[in-house]
Amino acid sequence: MSTVFEVTRLRKNFGGLTVTDDVSLSMATSDRLALIGPNGAGKTTFVNLVTGNLAPTSGTVTLAGADITRLNAMQRVRRGLVRSFQVTRLFQEMTPEEHVALAVLQREGRTGRLFGDFRRMPRVMEEVRDILGTLGLDGLATRKVSEIAYGQQRLLEIALALALRPRVLLLDEPAAGVPQSDTGRIERALEMLPPDLAVLMIEHDMELVFRFARRVIVLAAGKVIFDGLPDDVVKDARVREAYLGSYAQ
Amino acid sequence: MTAISQPAGQSFNRTLSGLVGLAAIVGCGVAGYFLFPDNLALLTRIVAVALLVLSLDLVTGYCGIATLGHAALFGAGAYGAGIAAAHFGVVSPLAMTGIGLAAGAVAGLISGVVLLRAHGLAQLVLSIAVVHLFHEAANKASGWTGGSDGLSGISPDPLLGLFEFDLWGRTVYVYAVVLLVIVFVLLRFVVHSPFGMLCRGIREDKVRVHAMGASVHGAQLRMFVISGAVAGVGGALNAISTQVVGLDSLSFTLSAEALVMLVLGGVGSLYGALIGTVAFMWFEDVVSAANPFHWLTMVGVLLIAVVLFAPRGLYGSAAALLTRGSGRR
Numbered sequence: 340m341s342t343v344f345e346v347t348r349l350r351k352n353f354g355g356l357t358v359t360d361d362v363s364l365s366m367a368t369s370d371r372l373a374l375i376g377p378n379g380a381g382k383t384t385f386v387n388l389v390t391g392n393l394a395p396t397s398g399t400v401t402l403a404g405a406d407i408t409r410l411n412a413m414q415r416v417r418r419g420l421v422r423s424f425q426v427t428r429l430f431q432e433m434t435p436e437e438h439v440a441l442a443v444l445q446r447e448g449r450t451g452r453l454f455g456d457f458r459r460m461p462r463v464m465e466e467v468r469d470i471l472g473t474l475g476l477d478g479l480a481t482r483k484v485s486e487i488a489y490g491q492q493r494l495l496e497i498a499l500a501l502a503l504r505p506r507v508l509l510l511d512e513p514a515a516g517v518p519q520s521d522t523g524r525i526e527r528a529l530e531m532l533p534p535d536l537a538v539l540m541i542e543h544d545m546e547l548v549f550r551f552a553r554r555v556i557v558l559a560a561g562k563v564i565f566d567g568l569p570d571d572v573v574k575d576a577r578v579r580e581a582y583l584g585s586y587a588q
Numbered sequence: 589m590t591a592i593s594q595p596a597g598q599s600f601n602r603t604l605s606g607l608v609g610l611a612a613i614v615g616c617g618v619a620g621y622f623l624f625p626d627n628l629a630l631l632t633r634i635v636a637v638a639l640l641v642l643s644l645d646l647v648t649g650y651c652g653i654a655t656l657g658h659a660a661l662f663g664a665g666a667y668g669a670g671i672a673a674a675h676f677g678v679v680s681p682l683a684m685t686g687i688g689l690a691a692g693a694v695a696g697l698i699s700g701v702v703l704l705r706a707h708g709l710a711q712l713v714l715s716i717a718v719v720h721l722f723h724e725a726a727n728k729a730s731g732w733t734g735g736s737d738g739l740s741g742i743s744p745d746p747l748l749g750l751f752e753f754d755l756w757g758r759t760v761y762v763y764a765v766v767l768l769v770i771v772f773v774l775l776r777f778v779v780h781s782p783f784g785m786l787c788r789g790i791r792e793d794k795v796r797v798h799a800m801g802a803s804v805h806g807a808q809l810r811m812f813v814i815s816g817a818v819a820g821v822g823g824a825l826n827a828i829s830t831q832v833v834g835l836d837s838l839s840f841t842l843s844a845e846a847l848v849m850l851v852l853g854g855v856g857s858l859y860g861a862l863i864g865t866v867a868f869m870w871f872e873d874v875v876s877a878a879n880p881f882h883w884l885t886m887v888g889v890l891l892i893a894v895v896l897f898a899p900r901g902l903y904g905s906a907a908a909l910l911t912r913g914s915g916r917r
């Protein structure tokens with residue numbers, strides 16, 4: 340397994356506050372990595388830095404051997420670094436089918452086309468149906484997003500990411516805001532992610548983390564305080580302290 | 589098989605609704621010709637302004653950019669066609685229309701480059717500045733534009749060498765309706781194309797569009813150019829039909845009125861743009877004849893009523909009512 344993604348001494352200061360404190364990590368193809376940490380530890384900020392939604396104070400990000408630190412968010416996506424959002428960001432007036440079609444067309448560099456309805460493009464439609472079917476969204480393909488349940492919107496976020504065929508996928512709390520009864524569907528969707536994809540998931544639900552991750556990184560106050568196997572994380576004294584500290588607040 | 593036939597059915601419905609809309613436009617065009625033979629000049633003016641409002645809908649309705657300077661694109665088309673005819677002897681109506689289209693597209697590009705540097709309120713203010721600059725430039729370059737006297741000396745040749753532009757404005761009215769139909773069909777393709785879908789996405793959430801790897805700025809700029817071409821055709825049509833071009837064709841007033849018409853009809857739909865234009869200009873014509881002193885007040889009252897009771901505009905609200913009605917069945 341080769342390294343596809345590497346972050347070196349990434350740092351972000353907001354004024355005097357250091358929210359990301361020299362974070363380094365690397366990921367190989369097929370990695371299933373969970374990034375955990377108390378609220379406010381800087382997990383979302385880390386994702387924003389890596390994807391180019393925020394500019395780092397210092398540090399580098401490499402994807403498949405190329406330095407992408409200077410690229411903007413759009414260019415990083417085109418190179419295969421894709422994210423989902425902690426709070427879903429979808430087009431409320433559009434349908435799941437349109438979302439996935441747009442992602443497929445974008446991946447193929449065809450969103451500039453001025454003619455042709457994607458519903459008449461057999462290959463696009465086949466892929467759209469395939470992806471929506473895999474996630475169990477085929478029955479909702481032509482509903483407006485504003486009319487579908489939040490758990491289904493979360494699945495659609497994953498569908499969008501898949502349609503872009505990433506090399507590295509960053510999932511920011513994919514089950515956040517979903518009722519307990521529906522997290523099973525999200526978990527099944529995560530299990531169906533392509534095996535060679537490197538996945539980093541931020542998640543609070545520890546049971547989900549243990550079932551999904553083969554490696555865990557713990558962030559506290561912007562620093563990596565643990566990087567190792569899921570079985571070891573609960574035994575780690577610093578991790579316990581960080582979580583207790585945050586609960587004591 | 590149902591899974592396959594459903595999306596195809598949707599696409600079929602869309603084609604059907606497009607054909608119905610097209611039939612409605614042609615029907616209204618023909619009806620106008622026979623019902624108001626003495627008012628063809630007004631009807632032609634309505635079509636020209638409808639092209640401006642359609643053009644505005646592309647950037648405001650489909651891309652989410654509010655602008656109060658869109659007449660700059662219309663005026664550029666009008667002056668482009670007018671100057672070509674008056675100074676360079678380009679008097680073929682088709683060539684004048686083509687030049688208007690090109691001039692509008694260039695003006696759209698310039699507007700887009702400037703407006704897309706800002707967001708929100710600053711963008712709105714910039715748009716006002718842009719139309720004032722265009723207006724002032726046309727005013728100062730009076731050698732070319734006739735300044736505040738207007739540009740005259742435009743006498744287009746017969747259309748296709750066959751149809752004279754008559755005193756009653758029949759030829760130019762037919763030409764106007766044909767142009768509107770062509771533009772409408774092309775725009776329907778554009779708004780339902782992958783590019784149109786991308787623009788609708790941009791209107792809703794730019795960050796999400798970036799996260800899909802698409803360029804927001806590039807798409808918006810491109811839409812500005814397309815929009816400029818459409819407004820430019822409207823401007824050229826106005827120059828051909830009235831045979832003069834005045835500074836009012838690139839005024840703030842016309843820009844603001846176009847936005848009012850769009851809101852009146854319904855933002856984000858081609859039908860809304862058309863219905864808003866017809867409703868506003870017809871209302872203006874009737875009311876200003878009935879009561880020349882208070883017609884503006886009445887237009888204001890109408891607008892307030894629409895915004896309060898039909899916030900999606902005449903077409904948007906009617907369409908929402910209809911879908912809700914059919915959903916309940």
Ligand SMILES: Nc1ncnc2c1ncn2[C@@H]1O[C@H](COP(=O)(O)OP(=O)(O)O)[C@@H](O)[C@H]1O
Nearest residue numbers: 353356358376377378379380381382383384385
């Ligand atoms: N734009 C910002 N300006 C200042 N502080 C910020 C900004 N964004 C995030 N922070 C701070 O950075 C810390 C980490 O936030 P975040 O990355 O959202 O944490 P997490 O996702 O781990 O809950 C928080 O203390 C938050 O208040």
Ligand SMILES: [Mg+2]
Nearest residue numbers: 382383384425
């Ligand atoms: Mg977070």
